[in-house]
Amino acid sequence: MELIRIYECFCDRTRLRILNLLSTGPLCVCHLQGVLAEPQVKISKHLAYLRTRGLVAARREGNWIVYRLPAKVSRELRVNLACLQDCAAEDPVFRRDQARLARLAPVLPEAGACACPRITSRRQ
């Protein structure tokens, strides 16, 4: 019953917002910070939560760490992520996040370096 693990990951607002953003493509943590506007430690811990449960994958990119949805996902995860996207399309929170992301990162860090604006001031 892998479903339980999926739904445990799904039942936190911050994690849902992260998954929604990652559905667009890979993102480094600073992008997530910029969009979510939550404390760094909070985001980092939720990313760790998702990582240990296989919902996201991470790779280092110099100073940054780029998170993405895993390349291969189970059928169960795939359909549930699709369902989440379906719901997200109508939810103001998710839509606002997507809009912020588009403004903040017109170019996503597909394979190269992270083009993050320095967000030191927003770090706390």
Add this chain to the structure above:
Amino acid sequence: MELIRIYECFCDRTRLRILNLLSTGPLCVCHLQGVLAEPQVKISKHLAYLRTRGLVAARREGNWIVYRLPAKVSRELRVNLACLQDCAAEDPVFRRDQARLARLAPVLPEAGACACPRITSRRQ
């Protein structure tokens, strides 16, 4: 973000099994006990959990209490229940539950009395 409440309900194995069974139609608690083969208190508490969060509705029917999915559900709940059914169709646990239910209750308690076998011996 009603989604959170839905996923909180979804992230327990017993609750998922209950929702899967109720997707077939209304059921009284003794049917659920017969199929799930879990202690009465456990089932009752999970039903209460689902009830207080609006995922199921209950009506008294003489000595029995019949649970069902609510008549009107939000779009979010509807698509997520559909997604759950999609996943359940391939999961051995859910399939076995459905098979047990079909054997135990060929006639569902649609509107009338609950045709429960006396399951006193199974009560613990």
Add this chain to the structure above:
DNA sequence: TAACAATATACCTATTGCGGAATATAGTTT
């Protein structure tokens, strides 16, 4: 009304999750 049957609730305990503050780690730049 007394016994019974079906279900719910109260109480307890252990576990888990969440958030914050402080600190650690690992790369990079000077």
Add this chain to the structure above:
DNA sequence: AAACTATATTCCGCAATAGGTATATTGTTA
């Protein structure tokens, strides 16, 4: 090497959850 930047981890306290035991509630039947 030292300072810096980005991110992770540790430690803490608190709230929520899960499961069990015992008991209560509500309706039915004798």
